Amino acid sequence: MYTDKVMDHFMNPRNVGEIEKPSGVGEVGNPTCGDIMRIYIDVEDDIIKDVKFKTFGCGAAIATSSICTELVIGKSIDEALKLTNEAVAEALDGLPPQKMHCSNLAADALHKAIADYKAKREDSKE
């Protein structure tokens, strides 16, 4: 059902955990199956220094979370915002059709975390 790459990221997920004082946090619940992902980012000079995640969901949800963190560490927030669900699925060599919605979790949570970071930055400027 899953590609080797999905299984690798599922069995050995990268960057699981939390960041103590994160620059931003994003959480999404997938309304279709009730799964939840939370992503923490640490940003310095608009560059994502570190990402951590926690996910409650299927193998695809955990694997997409994991690869998503790998894809954006070291990127600028503008680059990270360009990350799409399709790109996440592609980086895993594809997902089964009935699992495509799981890839929404990761990118959406990341985008929310970045929005949270931006909002916090605006707050602190004021």
Next chain:
Amino acid sequence: MRRVYLDHGATTPVHPEVIEAMVACMRDHFGNPSSVHSFGREAKKLLEDARSNVAKLIGARPEEIIFTSGGTEADNLAIFGVARAMRKKGNHIITSAIEHHAVLDACLALKKEGFEITVLPVDEYGMVKIEDLKAALRPETTLVTIMHANNEVGTIQPIQEITRIVKEHGAIMHTDAVQTAGKIPVDVNDLGVDLLSASSHKIYGPKGVGCLYIRKGTKLFPLTHGGGQERKRRPGTENLPGIVGFGKAAEIMTRDLPEETSRMTKLRNRLIEGLTAIPEVKLNGHSTDRLPINVNVSIRYIEGESLLLMLDMKGIAGSSGSACTSGSLDPSHVLLAMGIPHEIAHGSLRLTLGRDNSEADIDYVLQVVPEIIERLRAMSPLYDRKEAQTCTPIK
């Protein structure tokens, strides 16, 4: 790697004696049972021997057994068959919320044909309440279909009592015994039912064959039309190797039932004890009115599919009522009907025992499962919250 198959509720390995009987049938007796010549007569004899063995398994007479392509077809034949045949008498059918989709979806399809369907609720253990049944029966009720034991949580319904009430009311009683025939004692006359479905591949026979018991005198329209096979109730050249395999499996199950039941019950109880000793793991279903092979637990803060995948990497095969495994959007309708919330149903694990399982298998599972739960919970955002006490406790 050690491989421990604990998904016997989904399907079972085929018994070596069953394979042998099927090979002998295909190699030496390939005739069409409808043919006049000796090849046909030999095939016919095998067909009727198998029918006797299957009849014996459930205390029926051979002429009351119709072979089908499985439990799903048997359920559909019973429900469509009786509902349509009795249409002039009434258009009301009663079923329960925890039936297999073969029953539930057949009833839903009848709704589109203008039938009225009452779906009885169940209590937190998955049990139908007798009062609910009594309240639901109407003059125009023609058919009640309630399963003998549930495939997901293993709860065994009081079919004898249910049937008594249904028959007193003058309606026809069907039970889906796919999970019980061959696993616990099943006798159509003790139960009193008019129709009963069974399936071969749940009891070490081949997939693709099952049967419907039809009590003499029960009116029923066929689902399909064609040759005159199976007393015109189920046309088509008979699946002879499959039927022979089913017959052999029935024979073996009849023989080994008492011994296997007590062995399974012991293994099951050990497994339940071990799993429910893990924090926030809770048994689903009834603690005693329960299939000897069935263990079903909810494991909070984790999701079932990822649990199954990690178990699979350790060689353990189980199943889950999680929405993520269902291909549809909802978790198990059975767990939901029992009042279990979505997020907890998501973390359900079903382990179903079989003849090939040993004490050592249970030891292995009880060693592996806690480690995996630990790992998945460490990844779970819900588990965080729990530590912060923001989660509703399991009731």
Next chain:
Amino acid sequence: MRRVYLDHGATTPVHPEVIEAMVACMRDHFGNPSSVHSFGREAKKLLEDARSNVAKLIGARPEEIIFTSGGTEADNLAIFGVARAMRKKGNHIITSAIEHHAVLDACLALKKEGFEITVLPVDEYGMVKIEDLKAALRPETTLVTIMHANNEVGTIQPIQEITRIVKEHGAIMHTDAVQTAGKIPVDVNDLGVDLLSASSHKIYGPKGVGCLYIRKGTKLFPLTHGGGQERKRRPGTENLPGIVGFGKAAEIMTRDLPEETSRMTKLRNRLIEGLTAIPEVKLNGHSTDRLPINVNVSIRYIEGESLLLMLDMKGIAGSSGSACTSGSLDPSHVLLAMGIPHEIAHGSLRLTLGRDNSEADIDYVLQVVPEIIERLRAMSPLYDRKEAQTCTPIK
């Protein structure tokens, strides 16, 4: 005693390689194809490999193949499925007088649901006439179902031409290819059909499994309801060993088709020549547009069942369209539709060839049959009369 099986139109022996594949499936890959774990995935792979092999046999894409419990179910699924799904568009269905009962009886059952059925006649060779089809098509015609080759007399219909007309008219075309798929070249795209039924046990696969080809985009209601298997068109745990056997048989037939067809044709022609050399024995069906395995003759003044029994005593297995073998009161509806009188249809003999038949088998049959005919005619009061010239001659 020599045993010569000449009833391959009824069913075939299972090919040893097919048995081997089925045993391997049951022994090593017994999982449920719907399961998440490795046992399930292995089973799923076998299922999909078999689907590819069956698709290849008829030039289809794997996703257009739905496995069923046989040819009868495939025919019923096609006919009920399309008729009910297209009901809003129209309620007229066209079929032919020589269809298998799986088609004819399904159409008759639809009549009770309010559909109108036109049954096309056939000529003396069992051939549908194109003009009759054209005349029968109406604006409300939704489905035409005409068999590829007839099981009794072997006549092959011009399905390509028929389909062209049906499709031009905007109706859906189904053909029952149970007697052709695997025996003569069958390609769904050459034929142009929307639906095509095939069965495993006619081509050295196991009984109890078949398939329906459904061209992409064809609307169809399922016959039964339940799990989501086979794209929701045919629920129930898949008959995996049967399907694997069917897949293997399809693979073998694809490989051996050209060679076997020419070998069968030669044996068939010898058998026809030999039998029709007997006085007052006449070939039924078409002389050239005919299945390579099919021989069907009418033998005047004798009755089919007694002929079959005597052949059986000599180890020869055949079949007959006699009323006495049919269990009903009438002789073969196919022979009657071809205009063959009752008393002559009574004396029909069908011998259908297979892979295991040799020249020596034909020699044996051609030695035994004349003796038996002699014996039976000597017992027949009709034969007396014939000598007294009171019988209507065979036209």
